[in-house]
């Protein structure tokens with residue numbers, strides 16, 4: 385018997401801000417990403433006040449999908465993708481975020497994209513907000529600190545739900561809503577919520593107010609979406625980096641249990657429709673005064689999600705008596721007591737390669753929530769070399785994907801997890817989120833562009849392209 389359902393959603397994942405480019409085309413407004421310069425591993429991206437002439441902003445051009453979408457979607461069709469997960473750039477629809485009427489040219493652009501995908505029988509899977517808040521909402525309103533932004537987000541969600549209601553079935557609200565729990569790196573609160581912290585603020589208290597507003601926004605969007613089309617399937621989207629205990633020392637186990645709340649706080653609310661006890665107790669103990677409006681309980685209860693989409697790239701480890709500096713732990717979610725896992729190798733960017741951790745994650749999430757799961761990001765960011773014959777032999781990427789797919793199939797076939805699909809991240813090379821680099825490539829299709837923005841933008845199929853095409857054809861039987 386086949387291990388995966390015949391409708392398993394094999395696909396690819398992207399985000400508007402990282403690949404579309406055309407940052408000032410078609411009436412688009414500036415987003416929080418349009419003022420982020422390029423950094424590199426160990427060198428943070430800068431968030432500038434406005435666009436500065438002497439700085440490089442890699443998201444402005446992305447890989448120019450805006451002007452090349454037909455060519456790219458034809459390649460996705462050739463690869464055999466059954467779905468494409470991408471996002472709608474909020475600023476193409478509401479350039480400043482607070483307009484009352486949407487920008488028709490922006491809506492038309494996504495009509496074109498969706499129609500082109502459907503032409504190749506590729507199901508669109510859309511993220512409402514993948515780090516793309518209008519800059520105006522961040523600067524003038526303070527992003528999701530401000531409850532008004534909830535209304536603007538819901539207006540945006542309603543607009544696109546109504547426009548695409550007959551063509552799109554799968555939606556998710558906020559990309560990696562929980563990665564902003566790491567307040568040690570300012571880019572997470574900025575990109576997720578348009579928030580910057582003042583020096584005298586308690587980052588955690590700000591975070592939970594922002595989180596509350598965003599949870600309300602997510603729940604309202606789910607309820608509106610289901611009203612507009614009851615057949616919509618609407619999920620949340622979280623980043624899951626499981627936190628392992630370093631040893632069987634009960635103190636390490638407890639340390640990991642507590643640390644994992646950072647991962648579960650958002651989905652606990654989005655799935656169950658109410659706050660978990662550990663969070664309410666923490667607000668009480670810390671004296672946090674989270675502003676809550678009348679009716680919020682109902683909103684959360686009525687706007688629960690139907691599936692959980694998540695990204696999985698790596699795992700991390702905590703040790704109760706270890707104190708390491710946050711700088712040493714940038715890739716581990718800024719946990720102050722995380723340590724290296726002696727059993728696991730890391731990528732060039734320090735991301736721990738742990739395929740078993742994906743099976744573990746699928747089990748943990750499924751057992752905790754009993755909802756269908758969707759792996760909407762997984763992949764290996766690394767540099768690529770052209771061989772003399774003009775091909776790219778990206779065996780390391782193939783190995784990474786193969787081992788993670790194997791683990792996912794085991795979770796379905798041996799553990800009984802309900803898994804909807806698998807969409808590798810950055811199916812075509814795009815700008816890296818955390819570093820803004822091009823050379824951290826995830827793609828199965830190469831794009832000729834470097835870290836400084838030079839290159840012809842020519843697309844070349846890597847060996848992984850052909851490999852993944854066969855994986856899809858055989859529904860995961862041949863890996």
Ligand code: BG6
Pocket residue numbers: 399402559560623695761765809815816817818819824
């Ligand atoms: C996730 C994001 O954090 O990881 C993506 O949802 C991002 O936007 C991906 O690109 C990989 O991260 P990076 O920094 O390697 O691009």
